[in-house]
Amino acid sequence: MLEVRGVSTRYGQISMLRNVSVTLREGEIACLLGPNGAGKTTLIRTILGIVHPVEGSVVFRGERIDSLKTNQIVKRGIGVVPEGRRIFPKMTAEENLRMGAFAEWGTSEVAGRLEQIFDRFPRLRERRRQIAATMSGGEQAMLAIGRALMGRPKLLLLDEPSLGLSPLLVEQIFEMIQAINRQGTTVFLVEQNARKTLALAHHGYLLQKGEIVGAGTAAELGESDIVRHAYLRA
């Protein structure tokens, strides 16, 4: 579904990613593990065209997207929960959600989707007229996921959706991700929480200092020395 082939990116003189290749298969949950500063967010930004690679290519459903603009890329069916969630703070919950379906603005589709999101997150229905900045961290996380789902993405990118949430909420978020995936959305999950993530994902990649240092099924990764030492402390 999505193939990142030999991508290198740099911010000015600083090289962020070196020869990174990632393959996401339709219907799967793939995860990307790695410490802070490894380049996980940069990889997400590269897929989204916020950063353009200096080498390599990104192919989404048979089409090269690495030179497109972000708004063109997301219209091809990629939804994103960005790092830090990046909800629109001064807008209401409902306005945030509606922006998620920006490409189909004004169509009869949107109202139906909004109801589906509210069914999935009843909390957001209660809060629909509330300014997003005044909502709790958990509600904001749901809002960010709901907004990404409003565009009916074929591929959902999640950049540390559990960051800063209580263990109970993290559990809920992971269950939601699984449910979203079961309904047919391919998921690419960037996380620091290796144990939980590997329990959920089918495939995984390990990124360190801008390079892929490990790849395989979730089980294989969980067994590998590098993951066990660095993340699982086993």
Next chain:
Amino acid sequence: MTLIGVWVVELGLFVLVVAALLAERPIALGATVAAIGIVAVVARSSARVWRWVTTSFLTHRTGALAGAAVLALVLPFFLRASPYWTFIATMALMYVTIGQGLNFQMGTAGVINLAGAAFAGLGGYTVGLLTVRLGFPPWLGLLIGPLIAVAVGALLFIPILKVRGHYLALVTIAFGFIFNILMNNLEFTGGPQGIKNIPTLRLFGYAFTTPPQLLGMTLPSHANFYYAALVMAALVTWLAWRLYNSWVGLTLNTLRDDEIAAKCSGVSVARYKLLAFSIGNFFIGLGGAFYAVMVGFVSPPDFDFGYSLVMVSVIILGGLDSIPGIILGACLLIPLPERFRFLHEYRLLLYGAAIVLMLLFRPRGLWPATVRRYGLREPAASFGAAGGLR
């Protein structure tokens, strides 16, 4: 409160405003200012009184608007003894027009523009050049002037798109100064003398310099421009209101809130910033063109940096991103310094004090932006019912 009650409140405010404008002697002025102060204190003394007043106005919104429109229409009759105040009222309406444009850029889309006077100047100078040098009729100038402001703004947009925040502020300030220096030094713009003798507006042969006879009363000739400005400000405000409450306004709000998240939602940042910038410059240019036709004369000091700051003050005082707030801001900020002209330089002290008070008590403006309504009258979701996620 019934609709009649709403009208009585409006009439009372109107009487106070007219009295404050026309009071010449210190005692009369002092008494009016004191009365306004008392009204303000009583209205805000308890939350219940204030909510009672605002909900009455909201339930009778159409009636309240109609009442305000009637009062705006009869204002020149009360100011007929004073061409000066009629002129100031017209200026306030012109600043409503300009303020709506600037607010569209800064308040709604978050595109800082500290060159408002330069864009108004582009409108004004276009009128001057077209009418005086090329013999165009003034109404055509009024139409073309704003378009020139939009066109030049679109050129300036290329460097603007790449910068944000403080840097954007600097780019626009620089543009304002470049405009002023050019107007001062170019031959065809008349240099420091500017362009004189811009012909006045004519409507079906009726020149706007003739004092109008209405209902058996003779009004000062400025009343013509007052009514024209009223139509202009009302049209622009209505347009801004429609745009603001449509998906366009919402999309522009996402640019202000978070550009990256907007991109990730599929918004083309460049296209919508350009849209906001152009709509804003159209309104600002229209205000400037109107000024040229009204005063009949444009020169560089009419559009210097100080006026850009006045425009920004109007929208900050009224409330960024708040369309009714802009009207309030312009109608306070333009007449007030004129009213206190007898204080000479001490006016500036008053200005400073007003800004400090604003920052302390109304940091989001006198009439802050509210949540869009979508034609629904639901009570806002309660904040108290929180308490974690199941």
